[in-house]
Amino acid sequence: MLYHTARINCLAWSPDSSMVATGSLDTCVIVYDINKPPSSRITIKGAHLGGVYGLAFTDERSVVSSGEDACVRMWRITPQ
Numbered sequence: 659m660l661y662h663t664a665r666i667n668c669l670a671w672s673p674d675s676s677m678v679a680t681g682s683l684d685t686c687v688i689v690y691d692i693n694k695p696p697s698s699r700i701t702i703k704g705a706h707l708g709g710v711y712g713l714a715f716t717d718e719r720s721v722v723s724s725g726e727d728a729c730v731r732m733w734r735i736t737p738q
Contacts, residue, residue, distance in 0.1 A: 668711060
């Protein structure tokens with residue numbers, strides 16, 4: 659999946675502004691490195707059982723997401 663298949667509900671920029679994460683009703687979180695083509699994105703499919711409604715970077719490589727399933731999850735982003 660290169661892009662979301664449903665409405666984007668939230669986004670967050672990394673502290674150094676090199677990455678942007680988006681969360682959607684399609685239950686996925688997608689992280690784009692703005693210095694790389696969109697095809698190099700990191701997709702976290704099924705990040706939540708419902709839509710993703712909140713995102714925040716805690717540092718340059720960690721994203722926290724919250725969703726319709728009432729869960730808060732932390733994701734470690736590994737460069738590809």
